[in-house]
Amino acid sequence: MGFESINExxxxxxxxxxxxxxxxxxxxxxxxxMCKKLLANLVIENYNIIESR
Amino acid sequence: MNSSVITFPGSNCDRxxxxxxxxxxxxxxxxxxxxxxxxxxxxxxxxxGFSYGDYLRCGSMASKxxxxxxxxxxxxxxxxxxxxxxxxxxxxxxxxxPGVLLRNKYxxxxxxxxxxxxxxxxxxxxxxxxxxxxxLHIAHNEGNYFCSKEQIKEIDDNNQVALFYSDExxxxxxENNPNGSIKNIAGIFNKEKNVLGMMPHPERMIDPxxxxxxxxxxFENLINNLK
Numbered sequence: 191m192g193f194e195s196i197n198e199x200x201x202x203x204x205x206x207x208x209x210x211x212x213x214x215x216x217x218x219x220x221x222x223x224m225c226k227k228l229l230a231n232l233v234i235e236n237y238n239i240i241e242s243r
Numbered sequence: 244m245n246s247s248v249i250t251f252p253g254s255n256c257d258r259x260x261x262x263x264x265x266x267x268x269x270x271x272x273x274x275x276x277x278x279x280x281x282x283x284x285x286x287x288x289x290x291x292g293f294s295y296g297d298y299l300r301c302g303s304m305a306s307k308x309x310x311x312x313x314x315x316x317x318x319x320x321x322x323x324x325x326x327x328x329x330x331x332x333x334x335x336x337x338x339x340x341p342g343v344l345l346r347n348k349y350x351x352x353x354x355x356x357x358x359x360x361x362x363x364x365x366x367x368x369x370x371x372x373x374x375x376x377x378x379l380h381i382a383h384n385e386g387n388y389f390c391s392k393e394q395i396k397e398i399d400d401n402n403q404v405a406l407f408y409s410d411e412x413x414x415x416x417x418e419n420n421p422n423g424s425i426k427n428i429a430g431i432f433n434k435e436k437n438v439l440g441m442m443p444h445p446e447r448m449i450d451p452x453x454x455x456x457x458x459x460x461x462f463e464n465l466i467n468n469l470k
Contacts, residue, residue: 233394
């Protein structure tokens with residue numbers, strides 16, 4: 191297809207989480223916990239919280 | 244001997260397992276995933292199927308269902324917990340067994356009879372089993388066992404491999420590895436050997452008219468070991 195500059199492609203899952211928590215730091219902590227407990231399997235996956243607003 | 248089979252939404256081997264357990268003398272109860280307490284059990288079985296439609300990852304949602312708290316406590320107290328196929332996936336997601344089951348190597352759903360070699364008989368599941376190689380059935384899309392290098396070392400050091408995929412004579416090599424599992428692993432134990440997860444279905448091999456009888460050999464031996 192002509193995209194010759196590509197080195198590697200990674201596919202993953204993307205979640206948008208709407209929370210009642212107003213404190214950004216607390217919300218991130220909760221999401222972190224969710225990732226560890228359910229959303230990601232750390233044997234094969236890693237996760238990254240990319241934006242909270 | 245009392246056994247319990249947990250039914251999750253999407254389980255489809257739960258009744259087969261119920262029939263198999265009863266055939267070999269277990270008093271079996273079916274337990275709903277949303278229940279809080281396990282009935283008095285000598286063995287708890289997580290059956291095959293597609294719990295929660297395999298959403299997120301196979302077994303991940305089921306591993307967090309309400310009954311699993313009791314199953315975890317039961318296992319931590321030394322209770323015998325066996326997971327078959329999707330049940331194996333649930334056990335790794337619940338953290339009762341190490342590793343994870345990835346998509347099959349050739350990206351196809353596999354449904355066929357295979358042979359497994361029993362690796363460790365020093366436990367209540369396989370002690371005194373009269374055969375070393377069993378013909379069982381597999382039916383899965385995610386049976387490719389994977390774990391980290393540290394985990395595989397620990398598994399080896401503690402003799403936690405229960406079953407290897409093999410040929411009829413017990414040769415373990417890439418040719419008879421159906422799904423790409425590390426070291427041909429078809430089933431593993433926890434360190435204490437009271438929790439067993441395996442991809443093959445012994446409950447599908449209990450009727451000489453329909454299949455083989457190697458599942459019968461397994462269940463007969465299991466109930467005798469638990470007595």
